[in-house]
Amino acid sequence: GQQVMQIPQYQHVQEGEDFTTYCNSSTTLSNIQWYKQRPGGHPVFLIQLVKSGEVKKQKRLTFQFGEAKKNSSLHITATQTTDVGTYFCAGSPGGYNKLIFGAGTRLAVHP
């Protein structure tokens, strides 16, 4: 079945450093979504990428979708303590299919 792999599993950074998490699918995706889950919270939708090679930015966050639509990345510039949480990518092969979530990358930011 479809798998979505995400690395790294954990990342510890000093406040102000950059952070990147990578997502790779075993199959071509129609779209990829990113979610953030704060400690003790629920996943919150951040963004959706649909087009091959698409790049979207949200303030200090940059999201990319690979040309082959099988991989994606999330890059955070100059991390802040408010960025702490687990970042999940989630892919869908399309149509009404459910989202398959990656295992997530837990980000810790040290002040």
Add this chain to the structure above:
Amino acid sequence: DSGVTQTPKHLITATGQRVTLRCSPRSGDLSVYWYQQSLDQGLQFLIQYYNGEERAKGNILERFSAQQFPDLHSELNLSSLELGDSALYFCASSPPGPGGYGYTFGSGTRLTVV
């Protein structure tokens, strides 16, 4: 408040028992999804319903079942509970259409089996 309501927030029960988790989707959303999140683990897809019909199944155990009612709320039934079923169970909903919309998650039900 995300608009997706899950009850109860916490549930403690004994092994062998049966529980029902409830989810009310965001207004206008027709799809409901159930996910299981064990401690420090990712989100494991269990099952999806769309407008009352089962749409997709994931790694859902035979001891687990779900349904979506005409008013679109959904229930996840867990029976013959085992210690390993202890987890956070999330419900999410999404708008109608061919897909590609972000999910709105509820706050989850934390199930502890003792």
